[in-house]
Amino acid sequence: MTVFKKVKPxxxxxxxxxxxxxxAVSIFPYLVSIFVLTELFEASGLSNALSKLLSPIFNLLGIPSELTKLVxxxxxxxxxxxxxxxxxxITLTEWIVIFLDAHQLFMEVAKLFFT
Incomplete structure (x- = not known):
């Protein structure tokens, strides 16, 4: 493309x-404020209270209770x-590691006894 337009890459x-x-400098304050407000929402306990209050409704819609904060x-x-x-x-990664370890253990034990 740069050859046809004769632009130095x-x-x-x-x-x-x-x-x-x-x-980047112009949007930085907005990004920082949103991250701070999100942390305040979490630290105040308001997110947990709303999650507990709304989780039955989300469960009816098929949304896991772990995702209510995201919603x-x-x-x-x-x-x-x-x-x-x-x-x-980050939270689910810990569970995934446990799941993969359990799966591997199950497969190895099955291989040991059935082969």
Missing amino acids: YEAFTFGVKSAIPF LIKPFSGNGALAVLTDIY
């Missing part, structure tokens, strides 16, 4: 980086929901 790249820096925050902030999703991933 490195100069185009550095120009893009230079124009992206002011944009509550997502309409207000995509970045805040991303922070909650990260917490869910």
Whole structure:
């Protein structure tokens, strides 16, 4: 593409980086405020109270109770929901490791006795 337009790739790249820096600086306060508000929502206990209150309704809709915080925050902030999703991933990663270990143990024991 750069051959046809006769654009120097490195100069185009550095120009893009230079124009992206002011944009990143301009959105930084919004990102920080959303992450702080999400943590305050969590630390205040309000998220747990709302999750417990609304989890029966979400269960009727087929949404696991572990995802109620994500459902509550997502309409207000995509970045805040991303922070909650990260917490869910961290929590579930521990369970996935246990699940994979249990599966491996089950398969090895089955292999030992049935082969």
